[in-house]
Amino acid sequence: MKVSKFGGTSVASAEQFKKVAQIIKDDPERKVVIVSAPGKRFSGDTKTTDLLIEFGEKILRNENVENELLEIINRYDNIATELGINNGVIAEITANLHALRELDRSNNQRVMDRIKASGEDNNAELFAAYMNHLEIEASYVNPQEAGIVVSDEPGNAQVLPETFENLKKLKLRSGVLIIPGFFGYSPDGELVTFSRGGSDITGSIVAAGVGATLYENFTDVDSVFSANPAVVENPRAIEELTYKEMRELSYAGFSVFHDEALIPAFRAEIPVCIKNTNNPSARGTFVVLERNYEKNPIVGIASDSGFCSIHVSKYLMNREVGFGRRLLQILEDEGLSYEHMPSGIDETSVILRERQFNNNDTETRVMERIRSELQVDSVTIKRNQAMIMVVGEGMTHQVGISAKATAAFARADVNIEMINQGSSEVSMMFAVQENDAAEAVRSLYKEYYGENVETDGLIQEVLEIK
Amino acid sequence: MKVSKFGGTSVASAEQFKKVAQIIKDDPERKVVIVSAPGKRFSGDTKTTDLLIEFGEKILRNENVENELLEIINRYDNIATELGINNGVIAEITANLHALRELDRSNNQRVMDRIKASGEDNNAELFAAYMNHLEIEASYVNPQEAGIVVSDEPGNAQVLPETFENLKKLKLRSGVLIIPGFFGYSPDGELVTFSRGGSDITGSIVAAGVGATLYENFTDVDSVFSANPAVVENPRAIEELTYKEMRELSYAGFSVFHDEALIPAFRAEIPVCIKNTNNPSARGTFVVLERNYEKNPIVGIASDSGFCSIHVSKYLMNREVGFGRRLLQILEDEGLSYEHMPSGIDETSVILRERQFNNNDTETRVMERIRSELQVDSVTIKRNQAMIMVVGEGMTHQVGISAKATAAFARADVNIEMINQGSSEVSMMFAVQENDAAEAVRSLYKEYYGENVETDGLIQEVLEIK
The missing domain is CATH 3.40.1160.10 (Acetylglutamate kinase-like)
Structure with a gap:
C-alpha cells in the first residue's frame, strides 16, 4: 500500500x-x-x-x-x-x-x-x-x-x-x-x-x-537536485539520499520538503519518494534509511544565507569552568536560538540566524550582557554570513574529502570564515561572506561532480603523493 | 630596565x-x-x-x-x-x-x-x-x-x-x-x-x-621551535610570536613556558624574550603583542594527545532550545571541563581531556545522564584522540591556508576526525587518532616550511587556478 x-x-x-x-x-x-x-x-x-x-x-x-x-x-x-x-x-x-x-x-x-x-x-x-x-x-x-x-x-x-x-x-x-x-x-x-x-x-x-x-x-520537479539550479547550471538529480542527508539539505535552504514532515515516516522507517506529477515516469528521488555511499559520497551542496556570528575572546577562557554554558544561558534568556558554537582556546564564536536580531535592542542587550556578565576581553558581531553545507553520509571518514573542499574554496578565491567538520557524520559546514556563497557553491560542485574539470587531476596528484 | x-x-x-x-x-x-x-x-x-x-x-x-x-x-x-x-x-x-x-x-x-x-x-x-x-x-x-x-x-x-x-x-x-x-x-x-x-x-x-x-x-634552549624536535627533525626556530600564539602552542603541548605565567606581562604589554643561558648571543624568541604576519603566517605546529570526544545525536536537536546548554550543564555538574563543542544540525560532539574519565563511574554516569535527561537517539564516546594545532595569528583570513593543511593530512593518509577552524583567529585545530598525530605533524611541517617539498608547487598550481 x-x-x-x-x-x-x-x-x-x-x-x-x-x-x-x-x-x-x-x-x-x-x-x-x-x-x-x-x-x-x-x-x-x-x-x-x-x-x-x-x-x-x-x-x-x-x-x-x-x-x-x-x-x-x-x-x-x-x-x-x-x-x-x-x-x-x-x-x-x-x-x-x-x-x-x-x-x-x-x-x-x-x-x-x-x-x-x-x-x-x-x-x-x-x-x-x-x-x-x-x-x-x-x-x-x-x-x-x-x-x-x-x-x-x-x-x-x-x-x-x-x-x-x-x-x-x-x-x-x-x-x-x-x-x-x-x-x-x-x-x-x-x-x-x-x-x-x-x-x-x-x-x-x-x-x-x-x-x-x-x-x-x-x-x-523531477527530483531533488544536488545543487540549487539557480546557482549551478543543470545540476545533477539526486537518485537516492538518506533521511539525515535530506534533513541537512533542508536546513541549508533546499525547500523541496517541509523537513519536520519527515519525522513520522523516518521513525516508522517508511521510504519516501519525491516525484513529478507532470512527469510521473521520471524515477524521482528516494529518501531512504541507508544507501550505497561509495558510488556518491557527496549527495549535494547547499547554501543558506542570513547568519551572523558573535565572536567572544577572553584570555584564559579555556580555564574557566562553565564559560560556554553561561554564554548559551544568556542567549536562552534572551529567547535566541543558536546554530553552532565553535571554540578556540581563548575564543568562542556563536553562529545565529540573523533575523533574530531584527530588533536592535536585543542585539545591544546581548552584547552588553556578554561583556559585563562574562567579563570578556572583547565581543564583536559579524553580519551577512552564509553557511555552505557539503552533504553526504559517511563521507567525513574518507581521507581527502576535506582537502578537495578546501581546495575548491581556494580556487574560487573565497576566504573560509569557519569550518565545522567532523561533528556531523553527514556534512561539512563552511561559513563564508554572503556574497561569496554562490561562487563557492559552483566551485565545490565542479570539484565533486564536474566531468571536465581541468584541475581534478591536479588534486588527485596531490592526494596521491604520500 | x-x-x-x-x-x-x-x-x-x-x-x-x-x-x-x-x-x-x-x-x-x-x-x-x-x-x-x-x-x-x-x-x-x-x-x-x-x-x-x-x-x-x-x-x-x-x-x-x-x-x-x-x-x-x-x-x-x-x-x-x-x-x-x-x-x-x-x-x-x-x-x-x-x-x-x-x-x-x-x-x-x-x-x-x-x-x-x-x-x-x-x-x-x-x-x-x-x-x-x-x-x-x-x-x-x-x-x-x-x-x-x-x-x-x-x-x-x-x-x-x-x-x-x-x-x-x-x-x-x-x-x-x-x-x-x-x-x-x-x-x-x-x-x-x-x-x-x-x-x-x-x-x-x-x-x-x-x-x-x-x-x-x-x-x-636557543629558542622556541616551530615544531616538537622529537617529532620533526631540526625544526625552525621561532624568532617572534605573539602572546596569543604562545598560549595556543602551550595549550597543545609546547612546554617552554608555564603559560599562565605570561598573564601579568601580557596585561602590562611587556615584551618577553626566551633566551639561552648557555648561548646568550643567540637572538632567542620574542613574545610580543603584534608581529609581521606576512613573513610567517604560520608560527608553529603543535600536537597534544589524551583527548576523547562524546558524540550525541538526536533527530531535530537543532530545533530544541537549550539543548547545548543542558549538555554542558551535565558536564559541569559532574565536574568535567570541556575543550570544544562542535555541532552539526542534529548532532553535537564534546571534546574533553581523557584523564578526567580515569574514574570509570564518571563516564558511565555522564553517558547515562545524557541518554536519559536529554532523550538523545544515540550517545557514543571515542577515545585516544589527538589535537593538532596549526598556529599563526591572522592566518585564518588568508585564502588557501586551510587547503594547504587539509592537503597535508591527505598526503599523510591521515583521516581528519574533526576540523575546528575560524572560531579562533590564531589557530586551526584538527582532531585525529593519536597514532596518526606524529605523521600528520611532519606532513604539515613539510607543507608550511619544507624548502624542498616536491609537492609545494602542485598545491601552488591548484591554488592559482581560479
Whole structure:
C-alpha cells in the first residue's frame, strides 16, 4: 500500500486533476491519497490558501468578503465545470464556504484554522467526487474520521501518539481514500492546522500509520537536485539520499520538503519518494534509511544565507569552568536560538540566524550582557554570513574529502570564515561572506561532480603523493 | 630596565653561576634578576626542588632527614666552594635549612610551601653573595620586602593587585636586585608558593610591576621551535610570536613556558624574550603583542594527545532550545571541563581531556545522564584522540591556508576526525587518532616550511587556478 501526497500545483486545475487521477489508476497500490489546496496554476497566480487567509482576516475585521468568497468558490467551480462533474459537490463546497462566515469569533486563531483548512478539505471533497465521476471507487475521509489526533496548538499542531494506532483501520477500507492534508483534530474535537506546508506532515503521518510500503510526495520537479539550479547550471538529480542527508539539505535552504514532515515516516522507517506529477515516469528521488555511499559520497551542496556570528575572546577562557554554558544561558534568556558554537582556546564564536536580531535592542542587550556578565576581553558581531553545507553520509571518514573542499574554496578565491567538520557524520559546514556563497557553491560542485574539470587531476596528484 | 629570570638549569652549578653573572654584567639594563632553585646539572640529576619535596614529606612523617639535609646543603656548598665565596652565606643557608625542621606542623601545606620555597630563596641569597664577591653592587630582595602579595592558597597562590603598585619602589633602588622566584606572601604575612614552575610567574609579575622594557626568560634552549624536535627533525626556530600564539602552542603541548605565567606581562604589554643561558648571543624568541604576519603566517605546529570526544545525536536537536546548554550543564555538574563543542544540525560532539574519565563511574554516569535527561537517539564516546594545532595569528583570513593543511593530512593518509577552524583567529585545530598525530605533524611541517617539498608547487598550481 502506497500513500501518495499531491502538492498544491499538482491539484491546481482540471488538467492537473486528470494527471493525478491517471497516476492513481496506473498503480493499484496507490490506495491513500493526501490532497493539498489548489495551488498556483501559472506564475503570478494566487494560491487558494492565500485567498483564504485574506478572506479570514477580513472576516475578523468584519469587512465585506463577497468578492473573496466568489473568487474561492470559482477556483473549485472552474475545475468541476471543466471536468464535467455535476454530482452536487460544488453546491456542498459553496455551502461550506458560506458557513465559514458564521463561525463563533471568540477565538481568532480558531477561526483562521477553520478557514485555512477548508482549502484542503474542499479540494479533497472535489477530488473524491471526480474519482467517482470516473467510476473509480473512492471516498473522501475527514481527518477526524481517519483518527488524526493532534495537540491544540492552532497553526502548529503536533501529532499525538494515538493517531498511529487509529490510522490502522484505514487499511480495512476498500477503494481509494482521499484525505485532506494540513489539519487534524484535538482530543476535544477542535480542528487544528499544522504549520504551513503541513500537507507533507499529514502524508508522513498517514504513511507511518498505515505502514505504507512507500510514501510518494508528488510535486512539480523531477527530483531533488544536488545543487540549487539557480546557482549551478543543470545540476545533477539526486537518485537516492538518506533521511539525515535530506534533513541537512533542508536546513541549508533546499525547500523541496517541509523537513519536520519527515519525522513520522523516518521513525516508522517508511521510504519516501519525491516525484513529478507532470512527469510521473521520471524515477524521482528516494529518501531512504541507508544507501550505497561509495558510488556518491557527496549527495549535494547547499547554501543558506542570513547568519551572523558573535565572536567572544577572553584570555584564559579555556580555564574557566562553565564559560560556554553561561554564554548559551544568556542567549536562552534572551529567547535566541543558536546554530553552532565553535571554540578556540581563548575564543568562542556563536553562529545565529540573523533575523533574530531584527530588533536592535536585543542585539545591544546581548552584547552588553556578554561583556559585563562574562567579563570578556572583547565581543564583536559579524553580519551577512552564509553557511555552505557539503552533504553526504559517511563521507567525513574518507581521507581527502576535506582537502578537495578546501581546495575548491581556494580556487574560487573565497576566504573560509569557519569550518565545522567532523561533528556531523553527514556534512561539512563552511561559513563564508554572503556574497561569496554562490561562487563557492559552483566551485565545490565542479570539484565533486564536474566531468571536465581541468584541475581534478591536479588534486588527485596531490592526494596521491604520500 | 630589564627583568631577567634564570631557570633551574641556568643556576644549577658554579659554572652556570659564572655564565649568569657574565650575562648580567654584559647589559647594565639587567637590574632585576629572578632566580630559580638549582636544577639538574646533568641528565639524571635531581632538581633541588625535588630533594626538598622528599625532605618535606619525610619531616611530615617524622622520619630522619639527615641525609636529605646534607644533600641539599651540599648543592649550595659545592657552588660556593667552587666559586671561592666565603662570606658566611653557606653558614646562613645551612642555618635556614636546619630551621625548617623546627616549623610548626599544624598545617602540612604550609610546611611544604615553606620548604619548597627555600630552594629559590637560598639560591637567591647565594647568587647575591656571589655578585658581591665579584664586587658587583647587588642585593638579595625577599618577595615580602619587594611587596609580592598573594592569595593564601598554598601551592596555587594568585597575585593580588596591590603587588604591582608595591613593586614600583624597586625602581628607586641601586645595584642589581636578586629576587627568589616561586613564592609571595599572603596579606597575613604567610609564605605561599605559586603552582609548579612559578619562577616564571614571579618574573612576569615583577616585570609588569617595574614596567620593564623587556622580560628575559633564560632557559637552556636557543629558542622556541616551530615544531616538537622529537617529532620533526631540526625544526625552525621561532624568532617572534605573539602572546596569543604562545598560549595556543602551550595549550597543545609546547612546554617552554608555564603559560599562565605570561598573564601579568601580557596585561602590562611587556615584551618577553626566551633566551639561552648557555648561548646568550643567540637572538632567542620574542613574545610580543603584534608581529609581521606576512613573513610567517604560520608560527608553529603543535600536537597534544589524551583527548576523547562524546558524540550525541538526536533527530531535530537543532530545533530544541537549550539543548547545548543542558549538555554542558551535565558536564559541569559532574565536574568535567570541556575543550570544544562542535555541532552539526542534529548532532553535537564534546571534546574533553581523557584523564578526567580515569574514574570509570564518571563516564558511565555522564553517558547515562545524557541518554536519559536529554532523550538523545544515540550517545557514543571515542577515545585516544589527538589535537593538532596549526598556529599563526591572522592566518585564518588568508585564502588557501586551510587547503594547504587539509592537503597535508591527505598526503599523510591521515583521516581528519574533526576540523575546528575560524572560531579562533590564531589557530586551526584538527582532531585525529593519536597514532596518526606524529605523521600528520611532519606532513604539515613539510607543507608550511619544507624548502624542498616536491609537492609545494602542485598545491601552488591548484591554488592559482581560479
